[in-house]
Amino acid sequence: MKKSVAIIGGGPTALIAAYFLSDQFAVTIYEKEKTIGRKFLVAGKGGFNLTNAKKGNDLIASYSPSVKVRNPLTTFSNKHLRMWLAQLYIPTYEGSSGRVFPEEGIKPISVLRRIEYNLLEKGVHINTGYELTDFNNEQLTFANGELIKADYSILALGGASWKKTGSNGNWIHLFNQKGIKTSPFEAANCGITVKWGPDFLVAHEGKPLKNIAINLSGQELKGEATITHYGLEGNIIYPLVSLIRNELNKNGSVLIEIDLKPHNTAEELKIRLGNSNNYKDKLQLSPQKNALLKQFTTKAEYIDHSVGIQKVKALPICIEGLRPIDEAISTAGGLDFESLNDNYSLKAFPNVFCAGEMINWDAPTGGFLLQGCFSTGFWVAKHIALNEA
Numbered sequence: 073m074k075k076s077v078a079i080i081g082g083g084p085t086a087l088i089a090a091y092f093l094s095d096q097f098a099v100t101i102y103e104k105e106k107t108i109g110r111k112f113l114v115a116g117k118g119g120f121n122l123t124n125a126k127k128g129n130d131l132i133a134s135y136s137p138s139v140k141v142r143n144p145l146t147t148f149s150n151k152h153l154r155m156w157l158a159q160l161y162i163p164t165y166e167g168s169s170g171r172v173f174p175e176e177g178i179k180p181i182s183v184l185r186r187i188e189y190n191l192l193e194k195g196v197h198i199n200t201g202y203e204l205t206d207f208n209n210e211q212l213t214f215a216n217g218e219l220i221k222a223d224y225s226i227l228a229l230g231g232a233s234w235k236k237t238g239s240n241g242n243w244i245h246l247f248n249q250k251g252i253k254t255s256p257f258e259a260a261n262c263g264i265t266v267k268w269g270p271d272f273l274v275a276h277e278g279k280p281l282k283n284i285a286i287n288l289s290g291q292e293l294k295g296e297a298t299i300t301h302y303g304l305e306g307n308i309i310y311p312l313v314s315l316i317r318n319e320l321n322k323n324g325s326v327l328i329e330i331d332l333k334p335h336n337t338a339e340e341l342k343i344r345l346g347n348s349n350n351y352k353d354k355l356q357l358s359p360q361k362n363a364l365l366k367q368f369t370t371k372a373e374y375i376d377h378s379v380g381i382q383k384v385k386a387l388p389i390c391i392e393g394l395r396p397i398d399e400a401i402s403t404a405g406g407l408d409f410e411s412l413n414d415n416y417s418l419k420a421f422p423n424v425f426c427a428g429e430m431i432n433w434d435a436p437t438g439g440f441l442l443q444g445c446f447s448t449g450f451w452v453a454k455h456i457a458l459n460e461a
């Protein structure tokens with residue numbers, strides 16, 4: 073008789089682990105919601121970057137702490153992930169800035185259904201409406217009163233944002249009660265709050281600030297942000313969130329500097345502006361960039377070109393806070409690595425493995441999050457299989 077693996081959670085981490093264990097083990101997934109993969113589908117409403125094409129050390133360096141996820145990422149890299157997806161008839165392509173998407177026309181629900189179909193074909197049982205309330209090395213307890221015995225368990229319970237998808241992070245209390253070390257959840261890839269002037273949003277809410285650079289504490293990032301009613305969101309913001317959080321904790325607010333023309337020097341811009349005060353046309357500033365410049369520049373500064381150009385190259389904007397955890401694309405915090413063995417089993421319960429966003433690693437958007445989940449899901453599956461080899 074096959075040994076049994078119970079996998080708790082129905083996100084991408086759980087699904088890949090189930091796939092790779094199902095030939096050797098009797099695998100059952102237990103998900104507390106009525107359906108699986110709800111956050112995966114939410115991810116699909118945005119960019120749906122399944123992974124990122126960065127190679128080798130560049131890929132690994134996108135994660136923190138990278139040393140703790142190096143082994144899973146090299147064992148099941150973005151190349152392996154794309155091959156696996158292709159095997160399931162989910163072809164992918166590399167888009168701009170290395171983001172990897174399902175080929176055009178393939179909807180997120182089709183990706184999820186394709187994976188689910190393959191799991192069912194391989195004999196995996198999927199039980200929804202099962203909320204884990206306790207566990208030990210051999211047994212799982214669910215809110216409906218059922219006790220399930222399993223040779224191995226995998227907990228893939230997710231982070232703590234977008235609670236309506238089921239990923240509410242409540243499991244952290246159970247872990248704390250058991251003396252398993254965790255860190256409080258924090259919003260990771262999330263928006264920042266900026267106080268806009270009265271009329272600014274009327275014309276510019278939802279519009280992009282393309283090709284900008286942001287400087288913070290000597291770190292410069294290039295990319296794009298979107299103007300929102302609360303401040304700014306986007307791929308240039310997310311990698312700065314942990315730095316911003318530290319500064320906010322220290323000082324209550326933080327100044328970032330936005331370079332509106334990162335591809336031009338101040339000298340070049342000065343020549344282009346000449347005697348004109350028409351920054352918008354002479355420097356080819358988009359309406360959003362021009363409005364942003366005017367928001368944070370006095371008339372006197374605007375007219376004094378040496379100051380005005382300095383503002384174009386380093387516009388100081390005060391960040392007053394981060395958006396709430398529930399709105400974040402991902403959360404930092406969760407299960408600490410020191411609670412885990414190298415194979416990601418719990419030191420306190422060696423037959424219970426953990427994987428995915430519930431562990432305290434962090435990465436920017438752009439496909440790195442799902443890659444981290446798939447890689448760590450594969451990693452625990454591989455080690456459970458090795459235990460029985």
Ligand SMILES: Cc1cc2nc3c(=O)[nH]c(=O)nc-3n(C[C@H](O)[C@H](O)[C@H](O)COP(=O)(O)OP(=O)(O)OC[C@H]3O[C@@H](n4cnc5c(N)ncnc54)[C@H](O)[C@@H]3O)c2cc1C
Pocket residue numbers: 080081082083084085086102103104105108109110111112114115116118119120121122123202203204205228229230231233234237238239240241243400401402427428429430437438439440441442443445
């Ligand atoms: C708006 C948005 C856009 C995103 N876009 C992208 C993107 O484009 N690319 C990318 O790489 N990542 C993206 N992500 C992040 C990505 O979706 C997550 O990192 C990923 O889904 C985490 O996978 P997981 O399996 O670890 O956890 P989850 O997908 O969160 O799944 C955990 C599951 O566990 C279940 N669960 C929790 N507690 C229990 C319990 N006690 N008992 C039983 N079940 C339980 C939950 O209901 C949930 O279904 C996005 C996220 C959001 C919110």
